Amino acid sequence: MNNYLAVDIGASSGRVVWGTLRDGALRLREIHRFSNGFHEKDGKFCWDIEYLFEQILLGLRKAKALGIETCTLGIDTWAVDYVLMDREGERIGEVYAYRDPRTNGAPELLHRHIPFQEIYAKTGIQQLSFNTLYQLYVHDREELKAAEHILLVPDYLHFRLCGVLKSEATNASTTQLLNLHTQDYDAELLALLGLQRSRFPELVRPGARLGFIREELVRAHGLPRCEVICAATHDTASAVLGVPAQGTSWGYLSSGTWSLIGVERERPLTSRLAMEYNYTNEWGAFGTYRFLKNMMGMWLIQQVRKELGNAYSFAELAELAATAEPFRSLIPCSDDRFMNPPNMTEAIRSFCRQSGQPVPASPGELARCIFDSMALSYDVYVRELEHVTGEPLKQLHIVGGGSNNAFLCQLGADLLGMEIYAGPTEATVLGNLAVQMIADGAIRDLGEAREMIRHSFEIRKYEPRPEDPARLKELRDRYRSLG
Ligand code: ADP
Numbered sequence: 001m002n003n004y005l006a007v008d009i010g011a012s013s014g015r016v017v018w019g020t021l022r023d024g025a026l027r028l029r030e031i032h033r034f035s036n037g038f039h040e041k042d043g044k045f046c047w048d049i050e051y052l053f054e055q056i057l058l059g060l061r062k063a064k065a066l067g068i069e070t071c072t073l074g075i076d077t078w079a080v081d082y083v084l085m086d087r088e089g090e091r092i093g094e095v096y097a098y099r100d101p102r103t104n105g106a107p108e109l110l111h112r113h114i115p116f117q118e119i120y121a122k123t124g125i126q127q128l129s130f131n132t133l134y135q136l137y138v139h140d141r142e143e144l145k146a147a148e149h150i151l152l153v154p155d156y157l158h159f160r161l162c163g164v165l166k167s168e169a170t171n172a173s174t175t176q177l178l179n180l181h182t183q184d185y186d187a188e189l190l191a192l193l194g195l196q197r198s199r200f201p202e203l204v205r206p207g208a209r210l211g212f213i214r215e216e217l218v219r220a221h222g223l224p225r226c227e228v229i230c231a232a233t234h235d236t237a238s239a240v241l242g243v244p245a246q247g248t249s250w251g252y253l254s255s256g257t258w259s260l261i262g263v264e265r266e267r268p269l270t271s272r273l274a275m276e277y278n279y280t281n282e283w284g285a286f287g288t289y290r291f292l293k294n295m296m297g298m299w300l301i302q303q304v305r306k307e308l309g310n311a312y313s314f315a316e317l318a319e320l321a322a323t324a325e326p327f328r329s330l331i332p333c334s335d336d337r338f339m340n341p342p343n344m345t346e347a348i349r350s351f352c353r354q355s356g357q358p359v360p361a362s363p364g365e366l367a368r369c370i371f372d373s374m375a376l377s378y379d380v381y382v383r384e385l386e387h388v389t390g391e392p393l394k395q396l397h398i399v400g401g402g403s404n405n406a407f408l409c410q411l412g413a414d415l416l417g418m419e420i421y422a423g424p425t426e427a428t429v430l431g432n433l434a435v436q437m438i439a440d441g442a443i444r445d446l447g448e449a450r451e452m453i454r455h456s457f458e459i460r461k462y463e464p465r466p467e468d469p470a471r472l473k474e475l476r477d478r479y480r481s482l483g
């Protein structure tokens with residue numbers, strides 16, 4: 001029996017999970033879980049990359065303690081953020097978090113040199129001010145000059161583990177620097193940043209074998225003998241691989257710190273409407289593209305929960321929301337004001353106050369305001385998605401931590417008038433493992449992986465309850481009018 005380890009690090013937490021295949025079923029055992037989050041250092045918002053690397057080593061040490069002597073390992077993390085490295089392999093500076101405000105206004109500055117339409121035609125990537133393109137554009141010039149290598153976070157972690165320099169394609173596409181037509185980094189965009197192609201490693205696809213964890217690390221930390229395989233290193237790419245869908249006409253909502261809502265396609269879609277709606281075409285594994293849009297996700301409730309002193313669990317906040325008055329106050333979830341405010345609770349209250357709505361006071365009212373707004377936002381984006389692709393959706397699969405929120409799943413089903421299938425929570429881990437198992441020949445292809453996931457994990461179905469069409473219209477209009 002082969003051992004497959006997945007390291008999955010999201011913006012709010014990370015885990016090391018052991019996957020095995022037995023009797024045609026996929027089994028998971030969580031070996032190590034740790035918290036994640038960015039912190040403020042000298043006025044900059046940064047990730048603690050050394051802490052994350054230590055957590056990976058700790059997880060691997062625990063794997064060995066459980067009796068795992070040999071295994072393969074795949075890593076995925078959140079997208080767009082990067083590490084600068086000199087020619088000796090030393091990190092330069094801090095690893096900026098995408099919520100650092102340094103990129104506010106950066107797209108407008110960059111678009112003076114190249115209009116967004118041209119960037120979109122090349123890359124098919126939605127405009128988010130934190131895309132690597134804009135982050136590099138405003139990065140300290142001296143630091144950037146000193147950097148021999150620019151590595152996205154999982155590529156850097158690969159380098160630290162096995163000394164190999166590669167740029168994994170699913171995550172690299174989120175830089176907004178990959179050209180859909182040449183299937184490589186775009187020369188014009190690199191020139192605009194003053195960077196040569198050589199600063200980025202060669203592109204590799206999920207399933208590529210990177211090599212074994214360095215002997216010194218294995219000995220110093222008591223690790224298993226571990227071959228590193230490129231997962232779909234963008235967590236959302238792995239999450240979508242882990243969606244237990246079958247057939248056609250399904251959409252997905254990867255629900256964690258972000259909500260990523262979209263469809264899987266075999267070809268990119270870069271029509272004028274796709275650009276106007278700001279839909280993205282991120283590269284997926286096995287020749288797929290993720291046509292999706294980012295909306296502000298559980299970040300809203302994560303921040304409010306923290307500001308309530310972590311006195312309530314996520315499940316309790318969902319239960320409190322269920323008992324609060326429905327649709328009393330709404331916020332435009334994805335508005336920039338909620339990107340990284342000094343205080344989320346205050347930002348929500350202040351929006352409600354300014355827009356003449358009742359101000360949510362209690363934890364239940366705050367949670368209700370967030371979940372009502374998120375569910376209405378699902379509705380807006382699913383309608384856009386159907387319009388732009390010309391293909392109606394029959395069902396939506398929600399995966400990730402947010403799939404545990406039964407209240408929100410049901411609300412989504414009601415507003416969308418569509419069946420929602422919720423779970424697995426650990427779809428990202430499953431997508432990560434699936435790539436390793438396919439590379440290993442243990443699973444034939446993505447279809448078989450999804451079928452196995454469907455049969456191995458509980459998936460909850462939410463049927464839409466009848467809604468009054470006039471009330472639905474009124475709610476949609478109200479939400480859309482928020483701006
Ligand atoms: P990320 O990968 O971005 O760190 P996750 O996929 O781990 O995010 O999802 C974390 C989120 O899942 C939490 O912020 C929370 O909103 C939600 N969540 C997890 N468990 C529950 C639960 N039991 N009930 C409601 N929400 C939950």
Ligand code: LRH
Pocket residue numbers: 010011077078079080098234235236256257258260294
């Ligand atoms: C989700 C995610 C998302 C990106 C954002 C930076 O964790 O990777 O797909 O847009 O983080």
